[in-house]
Amino acid sequence: MNTVLVTSTGESTGKTAxxxxxxxxxxxxxxxxxxxxxxxxxxxxxxGKTLDEDPMLARELLDVDAEMHQLEPVVYSPTFxxxxxRGKENSExxxxxxxxxxxxxxxxxDLMFIEGGGSYRTGGIVxxxxxxxxxxxxxxxxxxxxxxxxxxxxxxxxxxxxxxxDRLTGVVFNRVSDASYDELETExxxxxxxxxxxxxxxxxxxxxxxxxxxxxxxxxxxxxxxTDAPTDAFVERFLVGAMGGxxxxxxxxxxxxxxxxxxxDRANIQRAALEAPGVKCIxxxxxxxxxxxxxxxxxxxxxxxxxxxGDTLSVTDRAEDIVSTGRTRDERTVxxxxxxxxxxxxxxxxxxxxxxxxxxxEDDE
Numbered sequence: 001m002n003t004v005l006v007t008s009t010g011e012s013t014g015k016t017a018x019x020x021x022x023x024x025x026x027x028x029x030x031x032x033x034x035x036x037x038x039x040x041x042x043x044x045x046x047x048g049k050t051l052d053e054d055p056m057l058a059r060e061l062l063d064v065d066a067e068m069h070q071l072e073p074v075v076y077s078p079t080f081x082x083x084x085x086r087g088k089e090n091s092e093x094x095x096x097x098x099x100x101x102x103x104x105x106x107x108x109x110d111l112m113f114i115e116g117g118g119s120y121r122t123g124g125i126v127x128x129x130x131x132x133x134x135x136x137x138x139x140x141x142x143x144x145x146x147x148x149x150x151x152x153x154x155x156x157x158x159x160x161x162x163x164x165x166d167r168l169t170g171v172v173f174n175r176v177s178d179a180s181y182d183e184l185e186t187e188x189x190x191x192x193x194x195x196x197x198x199x200x201x202x203x204x205x206x207x208x209x210x211x212x213x214x215x216x217x218x219x220x221x222x223x224x225x226x227t228d229a230p231t232d233a234f235v236e237r238f239l240v241g242a243m244g245g246x247x248x249x250x251x252x253x254x255x256x257x258x259x260x261x262x263x264x265d266r267a268n269i270q271r272a273a274l275e276a277p278g279v280k281c282i283x284x285x286x287x288x289x290x291x292x293x294x295x296x297x298x299x300x301x302x303x304x305x306x307x308x309x310g311d312t313l314s315v316t317d318r319a320e321d322i323v324s325t326g327r328t329r330d331e332r333t334v335x336x337x338x339x340x341x342x343x344x345x346x347x348x349x350x351x352x353x354x355x356x357x358x359x360x361x362e363d364d365e
């Protein structure tokens with residue numbers, strides 16, 4: 001049996017979709033596939049119990065016959081982290097629990113996929129980073145990374161050093177924009193491969209899989225649209241407007257496909273946001289309506305303004321959760337990722353040359 005651990009340089013890199021898509025590709029080859037996410041980090045409340053939704057989707061799509069406590073042995077919640085800091089969690093005992101459930105789930109499997117938690121560093125306080133998990137379960141590692149600027153390679157190189165060259169199978173760059181694609185292929189990939197790091201995939205961004213539309217945000221947040229402006233633009237990230245107007249404008253201009261979240265009484269921030277071409281939506285908090293001049297300018301520029309109850313911090317948390325879980329947690333996304341990996345990644349190198357167990361038995365006969 002082979003074991004592949006999929007980790008990432010940071011959160012929200014598409015790690016779940018890639019892990020499950022690889023599982024589907026392996027199943028298409030006739031392999032009996034298993035799945036586990038030792039550290040549950042994307043936590044939602046389900047029937048009174050805090051659970052990570054990723055293993056639930058994996059169980060459905062990959063037909064994994066295992067209980068949730070096996071798929072997710074460690075619920076890496078704020079309560080767990082506080083307990084670990086206070087010495088209430090034992091690293092060796094946690095490792096034993098993970099190993100025990102891994103043995104049960106992997107029995108009879110041709111290939112096991114282990115999904116990392118958060119980023120490759122998550123779990124460090126209990127000596128269970130993804131590198132530690134890979135060592136514990138004797139897994140080869142696929143590193144998933146975003147790429148927008150050459151400086152992003154610092155995170156990639158740091159992760160590679162932490163994982164170790166003996167464990168690392170290679171890197172898959174995900175959600176690569178058209179502007180960065182050629183640079184990755186012609187400069188970044190050769191740079192990494194010269195250091196002994198295979199680049200196994202450069203997956204282009206898919207607009208309908210990145211973020212959520214303004215209308216979806218409005219629906220999920222229970223917000224009121226204050227403008228007559230199109231709501232089909234995609235939002236991938238959020239900026240909190242809490243500084244002066246000039247500083248805000250410089251800040252907003254450095255991003256794209258963003259929504260600015262600020263108080264409804266911060267007219268200077270709202271005006272600055274409307275001057276930044278990468279701002280696709282303004283979300284106003286605190287129950288204040290914007291002045292008429294802001295509404296007029298927003299409609300002129302086609303930027304929707306959304307009014308949401310609650311303070312800026314809580315609204316930001318809710319909005320980020322919607323974006324990070326909305327379009328990356330369904331069967332359609334995984335199926336689309338399956339196609340993207342088939343077209344843009346070296347699936348053979350990732351999955352390995354594995355003979356389905358049934359065929360191996362026939363050969364033995």
